Amino acid sequence: MTTHPAREGRRLRGGGPRGGTVVAFLTPFFLPFALFYLVPVGYALWQSFRVIRRTGGQFGHAYTTFGGFDQYAQVFRNSEFGASLGRVALFGIVQVPVMLFVALIMALLLDTPLLRIKSFFRIAAFMPYAVPGVIAAIMWSFLYSPQLSPIVDLLNGIGLRPDFLGPGAVLWSAANISTWLWTGYNMLIMFSALQSIPQELYEAAKIDGASNWAVAWRIKVPIIAPSIILTTVFSIIGTLQLYAEPAVLRQISSNISSTFTPNMLAYAVASGNNYQQAAAISVTIAVITFVLSFGFMKLTAKRAGL
Amino acid sequence: MSGRPKESRISRTAATALMVLLALYFLLPLYFLIVAATKPQADLVSTFGLWFSHFDLVGNLRTLLAQRDGIFGRWALNSVIYAVVGAAIGTLISALCGYALAKFRFRGRNFLFSVILGGVLVPGTALALPLFLLFSATGIVDTYLAVLLPSVVSPFGVYLARIFANAAVPDELIESARLDGAGEFRTFFSVSFRLMTPSLVTVFLFQFVGIWNNFFLPLVMLQRESLFPITLGLYEWNGQASRASLLQGSVITGSLVSIVPLIIVFILLQRFWRTGLAAGSIK
Numbered sequence: 350m351t352t353h354p355a356r357e358g359r360r361l362r363g364g365g366p367r368g369g370t371v372v373a374f375l376t377p378f379f380l381p382f383a384l385f386y387l388v389p390v391g392y393a394l395w396q397s398f399r400v401i402r403r404t405g406g407q408f409g410h411a412y413t414t415f416g417g418f419d420q421y422a423q424v425f426r427n428s429e430f431g432a433s434l435g436r437v438a439l440f441g442i443v444q445v446p447v448m449l450f451v452a453l454i455m456a457l458l459l460d461t462p463l464l465r466i467k468s469f470f471r472i473a474a475f476m477p478y479a480v481p482g483v484i485a486a487i488m489w490s491f492l493y494s495p496q497l498s499p500i501v502d503l504l505n506g507i508g509l510r511p512d513f514l515g516p517g518a519v520l521w522s523a524a525n526i527s528t529w530l531w532t533g534y535n536m537l538i539m540f541s542a543l544q545s546i547p548q549e550l551y552e553a554a555k556i557d558g559a560s561n562w563a564v565a566w567r568i569k570v571p572i573i574a575p576s577i578i579l580t581t582v583f584s585i586i587g588t589l590q591l592y593a594e595p596a597v598l599r600q601i602s603s604n605i606s607s608t609f610t611p612n613m614l615a616y617a618v619a620s621g622n623n624y625q626q627a628a629a630i631s632v633t634i635a636v637i638t639f640v641l642s643f644g645f646m647k648l649t650a651k652r653a654g655l
Numbered sequence: 656m657s658g659r660p661k662e663s664r665i666s667r668t669a670a671t672a673l674m675v676l677l678a679l680y681f682l683l684p685l686y687f688l689i690v691a692a693t694k695p696q697a698d699l700v701s702t703f704g705l706w707f708s709h710f711d712l713v714g715n716l717r718t719l720l721a722q723r724d725g726i727f728g729r730w731a732l733n734s735v736i737y738a739v740v741g742a743a744i745g746t747l748i749s750a751l752c753g754y755a756l757a758k759f760r761f762r763g764r765n766f767l768f769s770v771i772l773g774g775v776l777v778p779g780t781a782l783a784l785p786l787f788l789l790f791s792a793t794g795i796v797d798t799y800l801a802v803l804l805p806s807v808v809s810p811f812g813v814y815l816a817r818i819f820a821n822a823a824v825p826d827e828l829i830e831s832a833r834l835d836g837a838g839e840f841r842t843f844f845s846v847s848f849r850l851m852t853p854s855l856v857t858v859f860l861f862q863f864v865g866i867w868n869n870f871f872l873p874l875v876m877l878q879r880e881s882l883f884p885i886t887l888g889l890y891e892w893n894g895q896a897s898r899a900s901l902l903q904g905s906v907i908t909g910s911l912v913s914i915v916p917l918i919i920v921f922i923l924l925q926r927f928w929r930t931g932l933a934a935g936s937i938k
Contacts, residue, residue: 499704
């Protein structure tokens with residue numbers, strides 16, 4: 350973006366547009382992108398290195414100054430941060446593989462001749478994507494509530510006494526909401542990838558008598574590996590950002606604290622006007638997210654020999 | 656397969672049974688919501704949740720719309736404003752940018768595209784708090800702009816637009832428009848934009864749903880109830896419903912109202928979703 354328009358113009362090959370025109374096409378996007386993506390990131394970084402100090406004793410004036418890594422040291426000393434990170438880690442280690450496995454099975458089944466009314470199954474699975482996360486959480490919280498839920502009624506009827514909002518269960522109740530919301534979306538990404546594989550690729554295998562399962566696991570899954578990696582990365586990112594589902598469940602369950610997930614902690618700290626600490630928490634979550642998603646991509650790229 | 660009809664019948668039944676179970680899982684909560692939205696408040700607790708009692712959807716809608724001086728109508732309007740304005744502007748700027756990245760040759764093109772790809776990986780929730788800090792320093796917190804401005808930017812939209820521009824607009828057409836003496840903007844709006852229109856519907860839809868479903872950004876930015884989108888409004892009501900159970904019926908009916916438009920759009924415009932998801936999967 351720093352290139353000089355006039356010089357840029359001469360560099361273009363063929364009868365392409367002048368540099369000024371290129372800039373005019375790009376600016377309407379890149380200006381707000383810079384303002385609302387890049388600048389906030391920079392501002393958060395800057396804030397996270399500031400601390401509030403006071404002149405003199407308790408009644409002195411407050412002022413902000415450079416504090417080095419003080420805010421970050423405080424993030425890592427905060428046991429609530431560790432606890433919230435532990436919760437989303439446990440959530441992610443179980444929920445992400447379960448969801449993506451179900452999505453993969455559905456995509457593979459929809460790609461075989463074994464099923465009829467495929468478009469119905471496809472729409473049914475994708476329907477939750479039309480539901481905002483908050484609304485999905487509200488809906489499921491009715492299905493978890495002992496007073497309202499027909500599911501609790503039915504389970505009570507057969508002698509089970511489920512407590513979806515209990516201290517041990519509530520994390521998994523939140524995980525179920527995420528699974529419900531995103532399985533169909535992930536399934537459709539994998540399914541679209543399957544549809545773009547040319548049929549000839551399996552014909553040879555089928556003539557050799559390979560079963561549908563063998564074709565699925567040995568040929569189809571390796572080919573759509575990039576899509577599976579992509580959905581995994583998006584799921585990891587989503588898990589670390591978890592907010593809406595537990596925040597809604599918190600409205601009906603005392604087993605979710607205001608610092609249940611890292612994002613809830615950041616929000617709670619910001620609500621207490623400690624913006625510098627909130628910024629340090631946000632930056633830490635972002636760094637962890639980047640390390641994990643890029644780490645996962647590098648790891649799988651090596652394994653897959655890509 | 657033809658040599659083993661029996662095995663294939665078993666696997667066919669098993670596959671169908673599994674898919675039916677999963678379809679039930681995905682549809683049951685929605686069905687529950689529809690049933691609950693038709694019931695009078697008292698029946699919510701006293702009757703079985705998966706079957707209808709006194710069918711009173713109209714009465715519930717009236718209660719919902721009259722609740723707290725009709726604020727729900729305002730929230731619905733706000734959601735429409737945020738989603739339509741944000742997605743319309745967003746689609747236009749994504750189209751311009753994606754088209755330029757696809758069709759113009761200039762220095763730094765690949766660099767800019769990888770910056771955008773990096774942007775796709777940055778979730779909106781990660782930006783909301785820093786944006787709040789920034790906006791409170793400039794005084795636009797708690798206005799329509801605080802939600803609208805960040806909603807306009809969609810790196811995924813640019814990513815899609817670039818793919819679609821490559822696929823839908825032949826270079827020869829741009830060349831011949833240039834030879835006819837048309838400027839780049841005229842070529843874009845009279846030739847390329849039209850060719851890209853079907854795929855731009857996809858870009859618009861993804862961004863529309865993204866904004867409609869957004870919760871964290873409005874939560875962080877807005878104080879005044881009159882500016883809330885539906886998601887944030889119902890979240891607040893749901894929090895109060897545990898104390899004032901009369902609100903519960905309105906939370907349920909409101910939830911149904913908030914998803915019906917999207918479900919209709921989804922079913923009608925299926926082909927556009929599939930284009931977008933397919934593009935997302937090629938990568």
